[in-house]
Amino acid sequence: MVRIAHTAQLPAADLLAVRALLEGAFTDFDPPGWENTLGGLHALTFDGDQLIGHASLVQRRLLHGERVVNTGYVEGVAVHPDHRRRGVASALMAAMEELLPGYEVGALSATKAGAPLYAGRGWQQWRGPTFALTPDGVQRTEDDDGGVYVFPGRVSLDLEGS
Template structure:
């Protein structure tokens, strides 16, 4: 159940007004307790933002950004979930679940699958929302070739709208600055 007065709006990064961008960055710094780096901010830009407004105040966010992955040896278009968070004063009220439902629809409409790297605190929300922990080997495509990322085991989740995804195949993400997952 979502709280009365909650409004979800989708906007591409290019259509976020400057004031909304500033409020969003402030929200993410608060949600991530000062551990939201410039790389993290950069990773959240260039895609579709789901913004949660409660009584006219920005209280939640998720960004779905397109990335290129390999599933085994097959290239896949992936909607990668970035910068998901809810203001601490508005948590445990169904806002995160509402945002995730919207994200799941966006993945189903535009990507082969969704992927994310979860914090320990977020695992239960994502699992309840239909996301599954990846069980196969993980890696990153670098300029020098594919490099394994076993340290990410247990924290990478996927959402497969079409179902029947083999979660034991190798999953390889594209290279980027900062955290690759």
């Protein structure tokens, strides 16, 4: 069973459990990664009292061509190692995808291990160059190239564009 709650509705103990799950799942998980996970809706799956899976959906604005696209960005998808390959990640993504019609498009950044899950669910790999808006202005993010996936929505996208 997947429980959906906004960040503001999660008890401190649940937030601590989410952070511990993400820190265990990603060796490079850092404070900015944690901040990116907050402020939206969370999908949580428990085995008894133990958190075994998490995903969140936060609002982002992506600039594509000359258009700002209202985007539901999936963050912090992780499943406890003892519960992988049992459909938990698919259930979490199904919950996130049910919320995507509220946005013009869905997007996420996939690890190599996670990419087959997303592709199998209809997420499409962004093949164009990626950039980020930083305090220093727009910066090229070559490390993200090939790892961004989008979920078709109300806006047509050129997957070769920037």
